[in-house]
Amino acid sequence: MEKRPITLKDIAKALDLSTSTVSRAMRGHPAISEETRKLVQQYAEEHKYKPNTLALSLRTNKNNTIGVIVPEIVHFFFSSVLAGIQDEAESENYHLLMCNSNEMYEREVKSVQTLLDARVCGILASMSKNTLEYRHFQNIIDDDVHLVFFDRICPGINADKVVADDYRGAFTAVDYLAETGCSRIAFLGSDSHLPISNNRRMGYEDALRKHKLPVEKKWIKVCDTTALAQQVIPEMLDEENRPDAFFCINDEVAAYCLQIVKASGFRVPEDISICGFTNGYITEVTDPALTSVDQHGYEMGREAARLLINRIEGVETKKGVVSRLIKTDLVIRQSTR
Amino acid sequence: MEKRPITLKDIAKALDLSTSTVSRAMRGHPAISEETRKLVQQYAEEHKYKPNTLALSLRTNKNNTIGVIVPEIVHFFFSSVLAGIQDEAESENYHLLMCNSNEMYEREVKSVQTLLDARVCGILASMSKNTLEYRHFQNIIDDDVHLVFFDRICPGINADKVVADDYRGAFTAVDYLAETGCSRIAFLGSDSHLPISNNRRMGYEDALRKHKLPVEKKWIKVCDTTALAQQVIPEMLDEENRPDAFFCINDEVAAYCLQIVKASGFRVPEDISICGFTNGYITEVTDPALTSVDQHGYEMGREAARLLINRIEGVETKKGVVSRLIKTDLVIRQSTR
DNA sequence: GTGAAAGCGCTAACAT
DNA sequence: ATGTTAGCGCTTTCAC
Numbered sequence: 001m002e003k004r005p006i007t008l009k010d011i012a013k014a015l016d017l018s019t020s021t022v023s024r025a026m027r028g029h030p031a032i033s034e035e036t037r038k039l040v041q042q043y044a045e046e047h048k049y050k051p052n053t054l055a056l057s058l059r060t061n062k063n064n065t066i067g068v069i070v071p072e073i074v075h076f077f078f079s080s081v082l083a084g085i086q087d088e089a090e091s092e093n094y095h096l097l098m099c100n101s102n103e104m105y106e107r108e109v110k111s112v113q114t115l116l117d118a119r120v121c122g123i124l125a126s127m128s129k130n131t132l133e134y135r136h137f138q139n140i141i142d143d144d145v146h147l148v149f150f151d152r153i154c155p156g157i158n159a160d161k162v163v164a165d166d167y168r169g170a171f172t173a174v175d176y177l178a179e180t181g182c183s184r185i186a187f188l189g190s191d192s193h194l195p196i197s198n199n200r201r202m203g204y205e206d207a208l209r210k211h212k213l214p215v216e217k218k219w220i221k222v223c224d225t226t227a228l229a230q231q232v233i234p235e236m237l238d239e240e241n242r243p244d245a246f247f248c249i250n251d252e253v254a255a256y257c258l259q260i261v262k263a264s265g266f267r268v269p270e271d272i273s274i275c276g277f278t279n280g281y282i283t284e285v286t287d288p289a290l291t292s293v294d295q296h297g298y299e300m301g302r303e304a305a306r307l308l309i310n311r312i313e314g315v316e317t318k319k320g321v322v323s324r325l326i327k328t329d330l331v332i333r334q335s336t337r
Numbered sequence: 338m339e340k341r342p343i344t345l346k347d348i349a350k351a352l353d354l355s356t357s358t359v360s361r362a363m364r365g366h367p368a369i370s371e372e373t374r375k376l377v378q379q380y381a382e383e384h385k386y387k388p389n390t391l392a393l394s395l396r397t398n399k400n401n402t403i404g405v406i407v408p409e410i411v412h413f414f415f416s417s418v419l420a421g422i423q424d425e426a427e428s429e430n431y432h433l434l435m436c437n438s439n440e441m442y443e444r445e446v447k448s449v450q451t452l453l454d455a456r457v458c459g460i461l462a463s464m465s466k467n468t469l470e471y472r473h474f475q476n477i478i479d480d481d482v483h484l485v486f487f488d489r490i491c492p493g494i495n496a497d498k499v500v501a502d503d504y505r506g507a508f509t510a511v512d513y514l515a516e517t518g519c520s521r522i523a524f525l526g527s528d529s530h531l532p533i534s535n536n537r538r539m540g541y542e543d544a545l546r547k548h549k550l551p552v553e554k555k556w557i558k559v560c561d562t563t564a565l566a567q568q569v570i571p572e573m574l575d576e577e578n579r580p581d582a583f584f585c586i587n588d589e590v591a592a593y594c595l596q597i598v599k600a601s602g603f604r605v606p607e608d609i610s611i612c613g614f615t616n617g618y619i620t621e622v623t624d625p626a627l628t629s630v631d632q633h634g635y636e637m638g639r640e641a642a643r644l645l646i647n648r649i650e651g652v653e654t655k656k657g658v659v660s661r662l663i664k665t666d667l668v669i670r671q672s673t674r
Numbered sequence: 675g676t677g678a679a680a681g682c683g684c685t686a687a688c689a690t
Numbered sequence: 691a692t693g694t695t696a697g698c699g700c701t702t703t704c705a706c
Contacts (some may be wrong), residue, residue: 005480007683023685033691054400054456058391058698065434074413074635083410086437093687095455097402098433100423118432119391143342226621231611255622262624282705284563285592285626287599298411344699355677360701370675392699395682 006047009234015043026051043220045187057119065095066308071103071152076251076280077204077297081150084301085124091327092309094121101128112136112211122146122308127154127192148302153195160311162304162324166196169293170203173275178211178329179307180337182245182273185213186236188223188257189249197224197249200277204247224249225321229256237264244272245336251276273336279329288334300326343384363388394456402432403645404452406462408440408489410645413588413617414634415463416550418487421638422461429646431458438465443597449473452482459483459645464491466531483648487641490532497648499641499661506630506665510612511584513667515548517674519582519610523573525560525594528588534561537614538584541584552585561586566593574601581609582673590615592623595672610673616666625671637663 012019017036025040026049037296043049066089070078082098089096097120099111108128109245115123116139121228123140126149134156140147141159177185187204188238190197205215219240223232236243236262246261248254254276258268266272268288276283279294303324310316345363349356354373362369362377363386380386394400397651403426407415420434426433427543427648434457445465452460453476460477470495477484478496486498514522524541527534542552555576560569573580574597583598585591591613595605595626603609613620640661647653 008685009683019683020685020694021692023683024692027685031691036691048560050454052395052456052683053454054391054395054398055698056685058389058395058682058700059684059686061391061698063391073423074416076411079411079416082435083437086410086435090436090451095451096435098419098423098435099427100420102420114427114432117387117390121387252618252622258622260623281589282619285589285596285619285623287596345701346699356699357678357701358676360699361676364701368675373675389699390681393701395684395698397701398682605692 005052006044006049008049009054011040011043011047011049015039037076051233055185061119062121063095063119065097065118065120066119066305067097067099067111067120067123069099069101069108069111069115069123071101071108071126071128073100077151077278077295080280080297081126081301081304082083084298084303085305086301087298088302088305088309092305094299094305094309103128103130105131105133109136116140116143116145120145121312124148124150124304124308126153127149127152129190132193146308148304148308148311150300151196153263155193155195158321160307160322162300162307162326163196164295164300165325165328166199167203167206169277169295169330170200171207172203172295172328172330173277173291174204174207175210176332177245177247177273177275177336178207178213180273181209181224182337183211183213184216184219184243185245185247186219186221186243187247188221188229188232188253190224191222196264200249219243226252226256229253229260233257233260234264236244237261237266246272246274248274249278250284251280251290251292254290254292254335255282258288260288268335269337275336279331283331283333287336289334291336293330294329296326296328340490342389343386343515344389345386346541348377348380348384348386352376360411376480377663388651398456399458400456401430402434402438402455402462403459404434404448404455406436406445406448406452408438408445408463408465410437413619414615414632417617417634418463418638418641421635421640422642423638424635425639425642427631429642431642431646440465440467442468442470443615446473449477453477457482458649459485461487461641461645463483463487464489464490466527469530483645485641485645485648486535487637488533492530495658497644497659499637499644499663500533501632501637502662502665503536504540506614506632507537507584507665508544509540509628509665510614510628511541511544512547513669514582514584514610514612514673515544515550517610519578520548520550521556521578521674522582522584523556523558524584525558525566525569525581525590527561528559530550537586556580560590563589563593566590566597570594570597571601574598574603582610583611585611585613588615588617588619588627588629591618591627591629591672595623595625595627605672606674612673616668620668620670623672628670628673629668631666631668633663633665 100263101108276292279292281292438445490498613629616629620627
């Protein structure tokens with residue numbers, strides 16, 4: 001029953017050597033004779049010696065673990081980012097400690113605490129929607145733990161970040177809508193305190209201006225959940241001067257928008273064009289399939305993890321903040337003319 | 338710049354006490370005077386003392402961390418399970434170390450190794466599709482690390498498991514299809530070496546038998562990816578005696594099935610009924626919305642994490658294997674009569 | 675009620 | 691080329 005894993009000390013005793021010699025031999029230290037090295041390594045192999053990472057962590061006060069805070073796991077975009085982070089971390093031999101804030105400020109604060117207590121080497125974070133207080137993020141920096149934001153960056157904190165090119169993504173999409181003949185283009189966005197939403201709105205507005213189209217307040221709405229969609233969109237369709245295109249903050253809203261528009265008797269895309277954002281798997285199963293802006297979540301995850309690891313290992317030494325932009329791509333399907 | 342976190346020793350020195358007294362005082366050991374306790378705890382509070390979890394782990398040879406291996410992160414069902422695991426683990430003060438096998442046997446083996454090396458207290462695993470060799474899972478048990486499978490259990494290993502009631506889910510769905518007048522019901526499944534697929538096939542067949550419908554080989558296909566769907570389904574529709582219902586192994590296949598069936602000129606559900614499995618978010622955005630079997634992934638995650646933690650903490654002491662069944666629910670929408 | 679000392683597994687400075 | 695010693699931060703006998 002008792003199953004204590006074998007330690008360096010055990011090997012030392014068995015081979016009548018000192019633990020330090022064994023330790024050195026295992027790591028191929030130059031000062032160890034070929035003979036001893038082989039002896040030790042073979043014995044270790046045979047007895048399935050596994051270094052105790054806990055002891056190592058204590059010694060170096062580093063546990064080669066990266067903490068991740070996502071606002072929501074069950075979400076195409078965030079799970080894509082997570083997959084990217086995971087792949088990059090794994091290839092660099094870092095572990096991933098995962099926290100889920102579930103879009104709740106309190107859980108986000110607690111997650112930061114958890115990760116700091118666990119002595120992670122660095123933290124990758126995407127802010128929860130309702131976070132307005134940034135003290136907990138500042139704590140990370142004050143603790144000298146590396147911090148990289150991705151996607152939902154925190155405007156009040158001076159930290160590295162990796163974001164999608166939201167402005168250009170929005171501009172390109174709205175430009176396309178206008179090019180294909182839409183002139184009353186609505187923007188269904190999020191609260192403007194979120195940079196992702198604000199940047200997209202600017203891209204949207206600039207594209208309208210490029211085409212000499214008016215920027216109308218009534219066509220810019222906060223509508224980032226399916227619940228809001230069901231309330232906001234019918235109202236807009238009832239207006240005398242209804243939109244002839246919807247540019248949506250995410251694919252879910254776009255998909256619900258599509259349903260509501262069709263149910264109201266409009267044809268898509270003949271009467272109304274609809275464009276989403278993210279390019280997740282639901283874009284392929286709606287009818288018609290959704291045009292959407294690909295955010296390359298997986299790439300974002302890899303990039304964020306890489307940047308963090310470079311900071312941790314001192315490869316990235318830039319004094320100020322490093323910002324990386326992930327390019328976006330408009331994927332045209334059948335929901336737009 | 339130097340930012341060494343404060344230790345028990347520091348407190349001891351500052352207060353002119355021994356580290357053991359401080360240690361005891363912090364944890365409210367009875368043999369410590371009220372006075373000293375308050376003194377120590379207040380000092381600790383003021384100086385933001387944080388116990389070093391690494392040291393604690395080394396001492397107890399436990400790091401209160403649970404490892405998770407999922408076959409794919411970007412997937413409604415698995416991310417739901419992950420969310421459940423996360424919530425349960427967090428509420429019990431366990432950390433989560435995440436690995437992604439990406440449906441690759443080699444990465445699964447490596448993930449197990451990684452988790453064992455990290456000295457996790459237990460592992461939650463769902464097998465990759467192409468895993469046929471189980472040695473790595475046996476290693477977990479041999480290392481006396483607790484193991485609980487969820488969903489994609491490993492038939493060759495004697496370990497606790499939490500699975501959806503696949504048999505009953507399938508039976509109920511197919512029973513419903515038959516009740517509503519379908520008589521040529523096809524099953525689009527996975528390879529039968531996977532218990533989830535096999536159990537559903539048995540539920541499917543038993544439901545057919547209940548309704549005195551024939552079990553036809555040609556209506557039972559391996560078709561668990563969208564790529565396969567595009568190949569297999571058109572062939573079946575071309576048959577003289579085409580199916581009038583498709584019971585699919587997951588929602589993605591069902592959604593693609595829906596598209597293909599509509600594109601072939603059939604009406605859904607009037608000509609052909611379609612039913613998915615999982616009840617993820619795509620069921621709401623297809624046209625018509627998809628009938629599907631809810632697998633309650635989040636609940637499965639919680640249940641699996643709870644079982645594992647109970648094992649770790651010695652609450653669950655059953656000698657043999659514990660199997661938990663998560664009930665399934667048929668959610669009827671518009672893709673079935 | 676408090677302290678001294680040992681030890682968890684490992685590494686590294688300092689001998690030899 | 692190898693051994694000795696000390697220490698990472700904490701808990702836990704065993705003393706007093």
